Amino acid sequence: MKRKLMIIGAMIGISPLLYSFCGFYVSKADGTLKNKTSQVILVRDGNRTVITMYNDFKGDTKDFAMVVPVPVVLQKSDIHVVEPSIFQRLNDYSAPRLVEYWDQNPCEKYAYDELKQMAPTSAMSKSEDKASGNIRAKDLGVKVEAKYLVGEYDILILSAKESGGLKEWLTTNGYKIPAGAEEVLDPYIKSNLKFFVVKVNEKEKQKLNNNFLRPIQINFNSPKFMLPIRLGMANADGDQDLIVYAFTRKGRIECTNYRNVNIPTGQHIPLFVQNNFSAFYSNLFDKQWNNEDKSVGFLEYAWDVSPQNYLKCDPCVAEAPSEQDLVQSGVWWLKNKDWNDYSDIDNDEPDNGRKNVHFTRLHFRYNRSSFPQDLMFQVTPNTENYQARYVITHPATGDLNCDAGRKYLQDLRKRRKNELVQLTALTGRNLDNWEEQASVDNEDEKMSNVQYATLLPEVKADMAGNGNGPRGILLISALLLGTAGFLRWKGVV
């Protein structure tokens, strides 16, 4: 028998910093398990947090279990299962987008302005979470605090006195803990966290008659607003992506212990990128992530998605989340009926802003060395909208043989050269990498001197001697300051 245990950490503790959240596989077999993209929905207002976790576990449900560190012993009413489609909808809605414009023929009288959107294809793989195994509490300082059946899951809530005991307990019950996990568990236990073990109840699973596992949603009260990721690094020997979809009443969320950077947006890029926008964006992300020294969270989208807000996206690449979607994501303040235990929350502000919902999409790529701490967040009053948006423009068609037309072709040539420069700047890929795609683009014979394939070598030549910008300026400033300080110290000035 083979079992896998996945630990997702939802935690809170007393430590000043954060604890972990996403994806920690424990395998009984010595297989190579690795997390890929995790997706999490965070809903936060006042001291209440709702976390919905989606993981890309694939395999037999019998082989899978999940352990989630939580700040308190959760009640049954604090745990729900939701439909996985909600993640797909949020991803489609907020993913980086390519927008398309058409030039009008300057030689023709009529004009048509058109704007189309193309949905990017940053598909996230579906996950299946499976759990199995019979877990017995033993005298290892491990205590079963509660036991629930929620949806297709059997849930146990454990508290442990020390990581050794917890580890032994898990081992005795047939779960193999990867090297390094014990060290990670220890600080969590000392911070008084509980762990809940989730596994699949096969009987309930069969009743559902579907072949996937639904995301689990938990909610609790705690001043700490964080996402434990450290646990997920226990056996991850590479970079892991995490997408956070956050909803608050006040404004954007931002990370408080790693830098927040807006992913570049609004650039005009060559037409041929439309053939492979996902590749373009993934190159762009790689480049920006490396450029920013890796320890950063990228903002990909921020928007006011309040039910009363008319403009939920501009342009929209997919349907905006409906009120029902929001409620399903855990936005409790839109529900007419509050949570059963909601009475203890002290956020009864006046009507002003009661129904506001602000959405933030953050993209992290973490690894052990760049992210020594879990992710900490704050809700800011920043209500500005933001989207990662890239623009392609189709050239005018038809006969361009007039004065305005010739002028247009000149401008087009210039513009396309800029687009190529932009492309390398954004993706960090040498222009050679794009040659093949550029040459696929076959337009009118007449336009040959504005074709990307023609322009590419020219741009390459132009770019041959390019220096480094701000870094140099900063070095000089630092040098000047240092000298000034030194002179000051020596009493020269």
Place this chain on the structure above:
Amino acid sequence: MPTLPVFRDARYFQIIFQVVFLTYGIYYLHWSAEWWLYLTYLTASGVTQLFFSIFFKPKPAILFSTDWNRQFMRTVPSFLISSLGLSLLLKTNQWPVAILAAVVSIASKYLIRIRGKHLFNPSALGIVTAVYLTGQAWISPAQWGSNMVILFGVLCLGFIVTTRVQKLDVSLAFLLTFAGLLFYRQVVYLGWPMDFFIQSVSTGSLLLFSFFMITDPKTTPDHPWARIGWAVAIAIAAFYLATFKFMNGAPIWVLVFAQPLVPVLDRIFPAKKFEWDNREKTTPKEKQFLQAVYTHAVM
């Protein structure tokens, strides 16, 4: 040795520091540069300063008279420093909030004074007022990242400035207490690995606070031991709030609330009132330099 004219007034030195930090943030760390916000801070500070320079200090002057000109020109670096300090720290989407912060910063220098010292660090007060009174402004503690390069740079630059008036005791007392408590909590008690701890103390925000904000001798106690005790108390309170109450920007908050204690401590622990260097042979020019640095030391 000859003196370079630009360094005769130390406040220009301070301005260069701030401009370098802002440039670093915008161009290297890719902050989303809010030019309108920086401009609002600048304008509002300037107008407020203008107002007070006419009606308050030291005597009301006639607008655009030679006297007034000279007087006002002397205050130009001062409000530049205040508005740069706000630009570096305080973010908001709302221009009225930006104006409020700037006005509070400048006005507090003139209106809240005890024994000839202004009570609050101007920027700190402006920030706390805007964040907690309006709820429409925020600070981003992680905006500097945890880059070791900036740690080193800030440390050195801060060190040079600070040692000049022997106020390094405040910085070190605060920093060592704060870092020590964090170390005990994170590494010794909870058992996190070292890089966890390093990440928490190598943030630019903490170092800027330690070397540029808490050190203002005008708003620290005069007696050395009172001063150190005061810094330690701030560190403990900030540690507590950050660790157990999960407060962002706790040191700034605590500092503002600890500043009214300064006159009390000065009374209990009498000491020679702060003189711009009372033990070394400093030239008057240098004294002027140091005085200027510390009157306006605000990040």
